[in-house]
Amino acid sequence: MRTSAAGNPERSLAGFTLLELLVVVAIVAMVSVGVSLAMRDSSLVQLEREAERLSALLESARARSRVTGVPVRWHPSEDGFQFDGLSGSELPRQWLDADTRVEGVDGAVLLTLGPEPIIGPQELSLISRRSPGKSVRLSTDGVRPFSLQAARP
16 A cells, blocks of 8 residues: 655655745845846946045034034036045045035035035036936935935936
């Protein structure tokens, strides 16, 4: 008499176990995430990196302005940007990518960073010369730090 007990060599195996299917689904998910990250637009990634760096620089200048009591203004320049009001500042003045520009600005004073603890709402958009249709926006409500806003394709 035949039995179907576990370990019986005569038992026929058909199909996959749930564990095998879960392993395959996990592998497919990891591969698809890797592919989607690899296909990300490099110009947009570079703009986001520039925006995050500029956000940190603006917050650093804002903190220095509050400590010293001296007004600090930020504006774009021919080859980068400038912080006015910080004497002997060690803050960078150039973009990481030479193609980065501030959208719609002709070099006038753009952002006032202090010394008041609450500044007015301010924002700016960064664009790349290589991809003029893409931009990244940095903004603050005047109380919170500058932050990266949703990018436009």
